[in-house]
Amino acid sequence: AELRQFIGNETQRAKIQTQTHSMTEICWTKCIPASSKGNKLDSSEQSCLANCVDRFLDLNLATLKHLSSLRN
């Protein structure tokens, strides 16, 4: 049972990581311009990335809602 719990957690962690890879790529292009200087993200890049994740997930939810409204 303990092991089954562990496998379930790991599966979820793997899904989250895969989705993180795909959102990082999308948000990198939107938020970090080629002209970005230095070795660290500046504060506007950081807030753009956080917003990018939240708006991407907003849009995901909107798509799911819209599709389920079409089905009914």
Add this chain to the structure above:
Amino acid sequence: AELRQFIGNETQRAKIQTQTHSMTEICWTKCIPASSKGNKLDSSEQSCLANCVDRFLDLNLATLKHLSSLRN
């Protein structure tokens, strides 16, 4: 036998759907500009999409023919 037929059909349907996903993405970019208005495809967008599928498949066939001519 009936079940085998069913599995064969389902496999082909899955292939067609996967190919449809990839062509839709390619043809979406070519035929539906970011400036496209409204909730429906207009008639020029529709004919562009239909042409896009047919020309993509023409090119597929041409590639296969060209490759087999190289082999002989």
Add this chain to the structure above:
Amino acid sequence: AELRQFIGNETQRAKIQTQTHSMTEICWTKCIPASSKGNKLDSSEQSCLANCVDRFLDLNLATLKHLSSLRN
């Protein structure tokens, strides 16, 4: 044992081919402009492709070194 050796070689060959597909796509875009004429690669396109592979692998190595330096 002979068969195991063969399987090992084939696995490596498959990895190399997969990596070749991905580098070809990246380097094609960088080195062969849409305006490129004729049925053959010209010499500047050829040297661009060879350089592209080597610089891509340089960057891979640099990433691995940098990551392992971070870990220590």
Add this chain to the structure above:
Amino acid sequence: MDSEAVKKAIIKQVQLESNMNNAKQLIEKINENCFQRCVPKPGSTLSSSESTCATSCMEKYMAAWNLVNASYVKRIQQEVHNNGFAT
């Protein structure tokens, strides 16, 4: 459960999974393409014009998928009819 019932259950299950899988892929493509197009600079909320764009984008993307699928199936049928094989 007789063997006919087992067969029907398998068929239903395979179709269900296939449809779920297809829907999942479609939703993924819609999200990527419509986010790319409708949210150029992500702000602290989804603006109303971004929402409108997204709804319109997803409806048109689904319509495009259906049209591409129909054109593709039609073409396969033509090829089978003309040459006796699918491409």
Add this chain to the structure above:
Amino acid sequence: MDSEAVKKAIIKQVQLESNMNNAKQLIEKINENCFQRCVPKPGSTLSSSESTCATSCMEKYMAAWNLVNASYVKRIQQEVHNNGFAT
């Protein structure tokens, strides 16, 4: 080896593979995105400005990954808290 030790060994192995797999994907994405950005015209060596760009790019890409991951996990927790389910 008792069953507790076997369990721990399995857990360790699964975590190791999962972490390796994640690192491999991250390295792949870094290479693709930073090569695209830092080496527009590949020459006969990696120039020093290309190298500098690459180091800075990989550090920022990793920072971006961490930030995106943290924002995503936070959002999932909010959704679970508000609606009792993850999206």
Add this chain to the structure above:
Amino acid sequence: MDSEAVKKAIIKQVQLESNMNNAKQLIEKINENCFQRCVPKPGSTLSSSESTCATSCMEKYMAAWNLVNASYVKRIQQEVHNNGFAT
């Protein structure tokens, strides 16, 4: 069938599948990249300039694949020679 013959049959089958798989991937990449490049606005037929572009594109894409593959193999051999390991 003796065991030597079985071994040869397995080897042949594995090589065949590997080559088919590689050819399939190459054809897919050629179609995507050359369609993108040669058919900017799909019309009711493939024009002769689009066809010419496509033939030239596929020949160059295959040549590029071979050159990239050769450069990659050469580099791996150098790394093995210099460091005793492949990267």
